[in-house]
Amino acid sequence: MAALPIIDLREIGSPDELAAELLRVGKDPGFFYLVGHRVSADIFDVCRDFFSNTPLAEKKVYWTESGDKGYTGMRDESLAGKGNGDLKESFYIASEKICPDQQLPPKLQENREQIEEFISQCENTARILLEGFALGLELKSNFLSKHHGGKCNRLRLIHYPEVPFTAPDSPISTTEATPQPDTQTNSFDEKTDIRAGAHSDYGSLTLLFQQATDQGGLQVLQHGGVWRDVPYLEDAIVVNIGDALEFWTSGQLRSTVHRVVFPRTAAESGSRFSIPFFVQPDAEVLLAPLPLSGTRAEVEERASRFQCVLQEKGYREADPITAGEHLRRRLQATY
Ligand SMILES: O=C(O)CCC(=O)C(=O)O
Numbered sequence: 028m029a030a031l032p033i034i035d036l037r038e039i040g041s042p043d044e045l046a047a048e049l050l051r052v053g054k055d056p057g058f059f060y061l062v063g064h065r066v067s068a069d070i071f072d073v074c075r076d077f078f079s080n081t082p083l084a085e086k087k088v089y090w091t092e093s094g095d096k097g098y099t100g101m102r103d104e105s106l107a108g109k110g111n112g113d114l115k116e117s118f119y120i121a122s123e124k125i126c127p128d129q130q131l132p133p134k135l136q137e138n139r140e141q142i143e144e145f146i147s148q149c150e151n152t153a154r155i156l157l158e159g160f161a162l163g164l165e166l167k168s169n170f171l172s173k174h175h176g177g178k179c180n181r182l183r184l185i186h187y188p189e190v191p192f193t194a195p196d197s198p199i200s201t202t203e204a205t206p207q208p209d210t211q212t213n214s215f216d217e218k219t220d221i222r223a224g225a226h227s228d229y230g231s232l233t234l235l236f237q238q239a240t241d242q243g244g245l246q247v248l249q250h251g252g253v254w255r256d257v258p259y260l261e262d263a264i265v266v267n268i269g270d271a272l273e274f275w276t277s278g279q280l281r282s283t284v285h286r287v288v289f290p291r292t293a294a295e296s297g298s299r300f301s302i303p304f305f306v307q308p309d310a311e312v313l314l315a316p317l318p319l320s321g322t323r324a325e326v327e328e329r330a331s332r333f334q335c336v337l338q339e340k341g342y343r344e345a346d347p348i349t350a351g352e353h354l355r356r357r358l359q360a361t362y
């Protein structure tokens with residue numbers, strides 16, 4: 028059995044059927060494989076070439092204070108909000124349509140058209156899913172998508188550099204030659220280090236692209252506290268619900284915690300690349316319970332569950348926050 032439920036868009040007969048499926052998997056586990064989608068562009072070559080062939084000093088020129096635009100370096104971010112910093116470097120890209128001023132390094136700039144096409148295909152897929160979720164929640168089909176103008180969406184190219192793998196009772200070994208960026212660190216602690224700390228995503232949905240050669244490491248947290256590996260599935264996008272949809276639905280849709288573990292085997296220890304596309308609501312949108320239908324008791328129950336969701340996300344105040352404020356606070360807590 029696959030690690031996650033699979034939604035195959037080619038097999039879905041109607042918008043209502045898609046809506047029902049999305050609600051089912053969005054409640055539990057909050058993560059699914061999407062196949063039969065129309066994202067045909069592939070930018071993994073561009074991603075690998077950029078990280079492998081751009082000197083660190085040049086990458087650092089594109090670092091910005093914001094935490095969600097440009098370059099982030101090794102150990103800059105702790106997604107779990109604690110620890111020594113995640114073992115990764117990344118580059119955040121906003122679509123040229125909404126952010127024509129964002130300067131890209133030459134290795135990315137020369138492939139800008141391909142990147143834009145990829146973003147546009149991701150946005151089209153996101154719209155189909157947001158419309159499906161809205162219908163499933165018995166709202167007008169554009170109820171969610173109209174709050175996603177695209178300004179806050181981000182494409183992120185991620186590189187988890189190779190780490191030395193120490194097999195039990197053997198000297199330190201590294202896997203065969205993979206690009207070695209100057210990663211600013213050469214000391215690792217397999218007990219405390221992590222590639223991406225446990226976290227939930229902040230926006231509405233994340234479309235995560237894995238390589239066919241993905242060596243593993245991504246895990247989702249299941250009920251009962253058990254971590255489950257999410258391996259590559261052919262032509263699939265790994266989609267997950269983010270905090271915004273969890274807030275809006277008072278937890279009916281689940282923003283599931285996930286992480287990328289420190290390599291457990293020699294096979295996992297090589298460089299890993301992944302590409303998430305973060306679908307985020309417009310900054311001013313309030314993350315308050317949606318006007319969902321139901322009896323008075325159901326509405327009251329939702330209001331009290333909303334308070335629990337706020338607390339679980341670390342908010343002490345009882346009032347909802349905007350998507351922009353949530354993003355700002357999460358970035359502040361992780362950098
Ligand atoms: O690299 C991965 O597989 C997951 C990355 C992730 O969860 C994130 O960047 O939010």
Ligand SMILES: [Fe+2]
Nearest residue numbers: 226227228285
């Ligand atoms: Fe994530």
